[in-house]
Amino acid sequence: MIEVRKPGLSTTVQDGGRTGYYDVGIPPSGALDQYSLRAANLLVGNQAGAAALECVYLGPELAFTVDAVVAVTGATMTPRVNGEERALWESFEVRAGDVLDFGYLTAGARAYLAVAGGIDVPAVLGSRSTYGLGALGGLEGRPLTEGDRLPVGPSADGTAGVRVPEELRPVLAKDVEIRVMMGLYDHRLTDAGRKTFLGTTWTLTPVADRIGFRYAGAKLETVEREPPFGAGQDPSNIVDAPYPIGSIQVPGSVEPIILHRDAVSGGGYMMVATVLSGDLDIVAQSAPNTRTRFVAVDLDEALAVRAAHRERGRRLRAALAG
Amino acid sequence: MSEVEAARYSWGGDEFIFVEMAEQMSLQANFRVMAITKALRDKRPDGVLEICPANASYQVRYDPDVIPPGELLDRLRDLEHQVGDAHDLALPTRVVEIPVLYRDPWTTETLMRFRDRHQEPQTTDIEYAARINGYSSVEEFIAAHSGSPWFTSMVGFVAGLPFMFQMVPRERQIIVPKYLRPRTDTPKQTVGYGGCFSCIYSVRGAGGYQLFGITPAPIYDPTQKLPDFADFMVFFRPGDIVRFSPIDRERYDAHLAEAEAGTFRIRTEPVEFSLHEFLDDPDGYNARLLEVLP
Numbered sequence: 135m136i137e138v139r140k141p142g143l144s145t146t147v148q149d150g151g152r153t154g155y156y157d158v159g160i161p162p163s164g165a166l167d168q169y170s171l172r173a174a175n176l177l178v179g180n181q182a183g184a185a186a187l188e189c190v191y192l193g194p195e196l197a198f199t200v201d202a203v204v205a206v207t208g209a210t211m212t213p214r215v216n217g218e219e220r221a222l223w224e225s226f227e228v229r230a231g232d233v234l235d236f237g238y239l240t241a242g243a244r245a246y247l248a249v250a251g252g253i254d255v256p257a258v259l260g261s262r263s264t265y266g267l268g269a270l271g272g273l274e275g276r277p278l279t280e281g282d283r284l285p286v287g288p289s290a291d292g293t294a295g296v297r298v299p300e301e302l303r304p305v306l307a308k309d310v311e312i313r314v315m316m317g318l319y320d321h322r323l324t325d326a327g328r329k330t331f332l333g334t335t336w337t338l339t340p341v342a343d344r345i346g347f348r349y350a351g352a353k354l355e356t357v358e359r360e361p362p363f364g365a366g367q368d369p370s371n372i373v374d375a376p377y378p379i380g381s382i383q384v385p386g387s388v389e390p391i392i393l394h395r396d397a398v399s400g401g402g403y404m405m406v407a408t409v410l411s412g413d414l415d416i417v418a419q420s421a422p423n424t425r426t427r428f429v430a431v432d433l434d435e436a437l438a439v440r441a442a443h444r445e446r447g448r449r450l451r452a453a454l455a456g
Numbered sequence: 457m458s459e460v461e462a463a464r465y466s467w468g469g470d471e472f473i474f475v476e477m478a479e480q481m482s483l484q485a486n487f488r489v490m491a492i493t494k495a496l497r498d499k500r501p502d503g504v505l506e507i508c509p510a511n512a513s514y515q516v517r518y519d520p521d522v523i524p525p526g527e528l529l530d531r532l533r534d535l536e537h538q539v540g541d542a543h544d545l546a547l548p549t550r551v552v553e554i555p556v557l558y559r560d561p562w563t564t565e566t567l568m569r570f571r572d573r574h575q576e577p578q579t580t581d582i583e584y585a586a587r588i589n590g591y592s593s594v595e596e597f598i599a600a601h602s603g604s605p606w607f608t609s610m611v612g613f614v615a616g617l618p619f620m621f622q623m624v625p626r627e628r629q630i631i632v633p634k635y636l637r638p639r640t641d642t643p644k645q646t647v648g649y650g651g652c653f654s655c656i657y658s659v660r661g662a663g664g665y666q667l668f669g670i671t672p673a674p675i676y677d678p679t680q681k682l683p684d685f686a687d688f689m690v691f692f693r694p695g696d697i698v699r700f701s702p703i704d705r706e707r708y709d710a711h712l713a714e715a716e717a718g719t720f721r722i723r724t725e726p727v728e729f730s731l732h733e734f735l736d737d738p739d740g741y742n743a744r745l746l747e748v749l750p
Contacts, residue, residue, distance in 0.1 A: 153505050153506065154505070154506065156506040156508050156517065156612075157506060157507060157508040157509065157611070157612070158611045158612065158615065158616055158690045158692075159611060159612035159613055159614050159615045159616055159617055159658075159690075160615045160616075160690075258678070265615070267614050267615065267659060267661060268614065268615035268659060268676070268678060269659070269678050270615070270678045270689075275678060314469070315467050315468070315469050315470070317466040317467050317468065317474070318466050318468060318474055362479040362480040362481075363480040363481055363482070363626065363652065364480060364481030364511070364512075364651050364652040364653070365479075365480075365481075365651065366633060366634060366650070366651045367633055371634075371651070373479070373480065373481045373511050373512050373513070373651070374510065374511050374610060374613075374619060374651070374653065375474075375476070375510050375511070375512075375513045376474070376508045376509075376510040376513065376514060376515040376612065378468030378469060378471070378472035378474065378515060378517070379471070379472070379517075380468075380469050380471075380472075381468055381469075381472075398612075398613050398614060399508065399612035399613060399614075400508075400510050400610060400612040400613055401613055402634070402650070402651060405468075408467070408468040408469035408472060409469060410469050410470050411469060411470050411471050412470075433467055433470075433525060436467075436469065436470040437470060437520060437525075439470070440470045440520065440521075444521070
């Protein structure tokens with residue numbers, strides 16, 4: 135059992151995600167940075183998609199009532215056991231009675247704490263991930279609060295001292311490029327509007343959570359039109375449509391929003407591009423004020439990027455296989 | 457078969473394909489969406505992960521390492537041609553009665569908090585909607601809102617929220633713009649309106665639709681304690697035909713007590729819906745639909 139002494143800013147149970155219910159508005163959820171989740175789990179001998187804790191900006195303080203092997207990956211937020219620092223991207227032991235907490239965030243946004251055996255909350259619709267808007271999954275469908283007790287599953291495989299090699303750790307930067315495929319409703323933008331979208335260095339606003347990441351920087355020019363029936367008057371309005379995970383909508387033609395894994399599943403704002411699935415990990419590690427450029431790729435390039443992400447995943451798995 | 461608009465296909469990154477059947481909302485477009493997504497579900501290709509029908513469009517999430525994008529696109533185009541205008545489709549569905557306390561104290565309190573984001577801060581949402589749609593009183597507007605059935609054309613936004621399209625000829629449809637800027641709060645089970653859609657907020661949260669009233673009927677129950685949710689935590693399904701029944705405060709409180717006691721049931725009755733019979737005589741067809749649940 136793990137007791138929550140301090141919950142941190144927003145700590146939730148997340149795993150590989152929930153598939154098959156987006157058609158009724160239940161999004162995939164799961165760790166926003168899937169690569170870091172997989173790394174943390176593999177470090178402690180878990181299945182790559184096992185349930186772990188996602189800790190945003192400010193980590194929790196946790197008291198362990200059992201011996202455990204744990205690992206922290208993702209954002210640079212150094213873990214401490216009874217005040218003594220431990221390495222990130224490396225598994226270590228925690229003894230019954232120990233207290234684990236975190237230093238200040240110095241890079242990235244979300245740290246992942248995996249425990250050998252996984253966080254053993256009940257699976258709901260095939261996943262242990264927390265979907266806060268729907269009060270579903272995780273621990274009672276909500277972020278952790280003081281006094282919560284987290285069950286840990288049985289494990290035989292956890293070993294301390296396993297490390298992710300330097301070259302397989304993501305680079306956490308304050309200037310990032312996010313690869314996107316233009317499309318969806320980008321025909322609502324003029325050529326100048328599309329150029330502005332791809333030419334602007336956007337700044338991530340403080341509105342950056344599991345649902346969406348909102349950016350400031352420029353207004354996009356839209357094509358004049360007679361609004362189609364049911365769409366609404368604003369040039370950015372469409373007849374309410376489904377939103378892909380990673381789609382970038384632009385309400386009022388200002389402040390693009392990238393929908394992430396707790397996305398609203400549909401709505402009435404034009405989407406103009408979609409972030410490649412693998413690059414959603416980069417979005418996840420963006421803290422407010424991160425300067426961001428969107429780089430357009432075509433389908434063939436997107437599939438090549440996807441293959442490269444998978445190859446990196448294979449190398450990670452190979453590096454951590456006992 | 458009548459002439460139909462060609463669908464528009466677009467990639468949503470490396471995992472989604474987005475298909476717009478029509479730019480404008482219509483029951484015909486929604487029917488084509490339902491027919492195609494049902495056919496895809498019935499013979500779901502390997503690698504298809506999510507099939508999400510919406511009002512006049514749909515999307516598919518897939519694994520391009522299992523089904524190549526081009527192959528999926530061909531498959532969807534084939535389905536588009538097979539389905540055609542969906543004119544002869546008969547849909548087995550149900551009529552659902554949603555009791556509504558219009559102008560209730562909770563949504564009124566909420567809308568008053570967000571007047572600065574509204575088109576007409578000096579009126580309430582329902583007064584505004586009644587006026588711009590040419591109704592002489594709110595009572596008359598409520599009679600129109602509850603006087604025709606509504607077709608559930610999409611479920612989503614948040615878990616289990618139904619979008620409902622008014623089943624009357626276009627010139628009689630209620631149209632209301634969304635808030636100028638979205639609210640950060642909406643009570644659970646609010647009956648709202650935006651564009652040409654009514655909705656019921658399944659959970660408390662942000663929203664931009666105008667607020668008309670509240671229903672005591674839970675429509676989303678992740679704990680699955682209520683009998684309507686024994687099989688699944690979401691009540692609504694695309695294709696559900698909804699009838700709003702105005703109730704008073706006394707009735708609202710009684711239903712709420714039933715919901716708390718775990719005995720409340722949403723009244724439903726199975727029907728088969730025929731698009732072309734409806735289009736041939738909407739008023740006559742609707743009168744028969746409303747009689748299904750006396």
